[in-house]
Amino acid sequence: MAKPVPTITTIAEAAGVSIASVSRVFNGQPVRDSTRRRVLAEAERLGYVPNAVARSLKSNRTDQVAFAVEDIGNPVYLAMLREIQPVLRADGFRLVVHSTGGDPxxxxxxxxxxxRRHADGLVISPIRVTPDLLGALAQAAAPVVVIGSVPPGTPVDNVRADSRTGVRLALRHLLDIGRRRIGFVNGPLDTVPGERRDAAFRDGMAEAGRPVDEGLVHVGGFRRETGAEGARRLLAHPHGPPDALLCANDLIALGALDTLRAAGLRVPDDVAVVGMDDTELAAVSWPTLTSVCLGSAERGRRAAGLLLDRLRGAPPAAPAAGSARTVTVAPRLVVRASTTGGDQ
Amino acid sequence: MAKPVPTITTIAEAAGVSIASVSRVFNGQPVRDSTRRRVLAEAERLGYVPNAVARSLKSNRTDQVAFAVEDIGNPVYLAMLREIQPVLRADGFRLVVHSTGGDPxxxxxxxxxxxRRHADGLVISPIRVTPDLLGALAQAAAPVVVIGSVPPGTPVDNVRADSRTGVRLALRHLLDIGRRRIGFVNGPLDTVPGERRDAAFRDGMAEAGRPVDEGLVHVGGFRRETGAEGARRLLAHPHGPPDALLCANDLIALGALDTLRAAGLRVPDDVAVVGMDDTELAAVSWPTLTSVCLGSAERGRRAAGLLLDRLRGAPPAAPAAGSARTVTVAPRLVVRASTTGGDQ
DNA sequence: ATGAGAACTGTAAACGTTTACAGTGGGGGG
DNA sequence: CCCCCCACTGTAAACGTTTACAGTTCTCAT
Structure with missing residues (x-):
């Protein structure tokens, strides 16, 4: 009852040709028509399927690309994945997904x-950029594209968002609709996005000539509870609640909405709320959420493109010194009801 | 400037031992201590990393498992993925994700x-079960677990939801809160979930002694627009709008909420709404959405478990005739504001 | 019919491991 | 002091392909 899996040799014998011919048939190389037919017939009959592992061993390609993020459930990374997959697939690559939990x-x-040759290339979006990670990036054995920021000089292609402009867009919008006391609820400062958004908020306020009131700044995780908790704290400000809340991502904003609703404050009449990342949640919440789109989908697509360039190009896998490319994706403010209250 | 990637042979020569010893060092087999040290030192110095492809060729294992769904962006499949990944990872498997677009x-x-030996096993959640697919399932070259229903006798482990009970829970709840004219917005009838939910709705109504008014049944896609459009049609019913809406998934329910809000109807006072799948959207929408949890996360976890059983067990990969296991995950009604209106 | 050349085919080596089997050497019991 | 056994190590074959090279068979012009 042992059913030996047929190999190229099995087929060669069955068809009375050499293994080279069988190989050629399956690689579309020139072969006499009668030979091809015989081989295909035997392959069909015996249920032969070429072994990709053996092929990889010779060709030194796996036709796989890895995608590593903190948590694939995060809508931002999910948006990237959804764009990356079809792009790679069109070039015949399979996608291996790693949820790292943010552990460097x-x-x-x-x-x-x-x-180890698990994959031919990697798209990675590290949430914390440690020196060890940078070292590993520099020595990667195959092309890598980083989604996020790396220090200048790091020999790795990367695609980054422009938090700074994103925050500025949000602040300008809030000022435009007449808000003056703007609160800020952020994620951890020791993460790249957290740190960026903090700096951007302070710069943006300075640009607008508004001092930052530390009593209106709250730092927590990139989670809904942080939004709820931050809003609670800000509402208790001695000078009364702020008239606008900038949240470092949509989840935080949703949490803030919960608190505001519970406190009987109207959004946006009493407090305008802006989120970031423009995830699908923004369109679903009530009121719908004005949010800064940092282009996760586009970042994914661009990253996949950069990686494919390297993968297609001959071996010079790692960017030759100085040839690392950086793509910056422009942010966009998506205005919804939580700041204008009009249409919903 | 060619930097030859070191192989087991390179290390063997550098350390003055045979390749067998190097191999043994990296496989934790008994080796004299001095040998081990020398090998590890050279490996470290030369940056040797074992080639997983070559290893796979010998061992006939890839340490990869594939997960195939229609659209990995769908929250239901995402929930599965999030559970499957850590379970497999704990056993040393990487996860290859396929978004098939539902194409059989x-x-x-x-x-x-x-x-082709791309993966050692597969978890698949087909949205349409065609004869071809069943044939391919029966002949799969490695263990497969199906999330979803397959005809009895199909020699494949599977984990299924219990739509029937789920729908019954929803209907009973709606009846309990006094609703009598219950509308139903469903997805395509030629998909497994669509067909199941339709049957379950009709059975459930029959059980409750309520006739089904075809004017209160709408069929479209599992999309938000279907919900919006279905609600519009049902609202135009000659006897007036229904007092409850059962939606075949949360997205449909959200679409329905949009329409109801636009029409000035209050939820749940005028119309109660129930979704299905209990995705994260349900907790975010406004009002928050009562939804039938069909246990996607648990289904994912169980599927991974079943697969691991087969993967760990010796070669009898395919279930011996009749040994296919079926796990059914119990549904649960998660009551929120869209039917009780209380807490939000 | 013959030869040149094209078109195809076969042989064998290589890819980087693991592992059965056959050494090799040293330590201890007799 | 010898021998046996044990612990370790080395040799070589195998995993299933691809491919350089050499060999064979055609085709066709002469």
Missing amino acids: GEEIEVLRGLG | GEEIEVLRGLG
Whole structure:
């Protein structure tokens, strides 16, 4: 009852040709028509399927690309995944997904995996950029594209959002609709996005000539509870609640909406709320959420494109010194009811 | 400037031992301590990393598992993915994700991939079960677990939801809160979930002794627009709008909420709304959405478990005739504001 | 019919491992 | 002091392909 899996040799014998001919048939190389037919017939009859592993061993390609993020459930990373997958697939690559939980150790492990030849390339969006990670990036055994920011000089292609402009867009919008006391609820400052958004908020306020009231700044996680909790704290401000809330992502904004609603404050009449990332949640919440679109989908698409360039180009996998490319995706403010209250 | 990637042979020469010893060092087999140290030192120095492809060729394992769904962006599948990944990872498997767009051809292609040895196993959630697909399932070259229903006798482990009970829970709840004219907005009838939910709705109504008014049944896609459009049609019913709406998934329900709000109807006072799948959207919408949890997360977890059983067990990969296991996950009604209006 | 050349085919080596089997050497019991 | 056994190590074959090279068979012009 042992059913031996047929190999190229099995087929060669059955068809009375050499293994080279069988190989050629399956690689579309020139073969006499009668030979091809015989081989295909036997392959069909015996249920032969070429072994991709053996092929990889010779060709040194796996036709796989890895995608590593903190949590694939995060709508931002999901949006990237949805764009990356079809682009790679069109070029015949399969996608291996790694949810690292944000652990730099695991991220480095994934980078190592490139050396093991698990994948031909990697798109990674590290949430914390440690020196170890940078070291591993520099020595990666296959092309890597980073979604996010890396220090200048890092020899790696990268696609970044422009938080600074994004925050500025949001602040300008809030000022435009007449808000003056603007609160800010952010995620952890030791993450790249957290740190960026903090700096951008302060710069943006300075640009607008508004002092930052530390009593109106709250820092927590990029989670809904942080929004709820931050809003509670800001509402208790001695000078009364702020008239606008800038939240470092949509989840935080949703949490803030919960608190505001519970406190009986009207959005946007009493407090305008702006989120960031423009995830699908923004369109679903009530009121619908004005949000800064940082272009996750586009970042995913661009990253996949950059990676494919390297993958298609001959071996010079790692960017030759100085040839690392940086793409910056422009942010866009998507105005909804939580700041204008009109249409819903 | 060619930097030859070191192989087991390179290390063997550098350390003055045989390749067998190097191999043993990296596989934790008994080796004299001094040997081990020398090998590890050279490996470190030369940056040797074992080649997983070559290893796979010998061992006939890839340490990869594939997960194939229609659209990985769908919250239901995403919930599965989030559970599957850590379970498999704990056993050392990487996850290859396939978004098939619901094309049976692509699904069959993924099944074929098992024969090519792309992966050691597969979790698949086909949205349409065609005869071809069943054939491919029966002949899969590696263990497969189906999330969803397959005809009895199909030699494949599967994990299914219990739509019937789920719908019954929803109907009973709606009846309990005094609703009598219950509308139903469903997805395509030629998909497994669509067909199941339709049957369940009709059975459930029959059980409750309520006739089904076809004017209160709408069929479209599993999309938000279908909900909006279905609600519009049902509102125009000659006897007036229904007092409750059962929607075949949360997206449909959200669309319905949009329409109801636009029409000035109050939810749940005028119309109660129930969704299905209990995705994160349900908790975010306004009013928050009562939804039938069909246990996607648990289905994912169970599926991963079943697959691991097969993967760990010796070669009898395919279930021996009749040993296919079926797990049914119990549904649960999550009551929120869209039917009780209380807490929000 | 013959030869040149094209078109195809076969042989064998290589890809980087794992592992059965056959050494090799040293330590301890007799 | 010898021998046996054990622990370790080395040799070589195998995994299933691709491909350089050499060999074979055609085709066609002469």
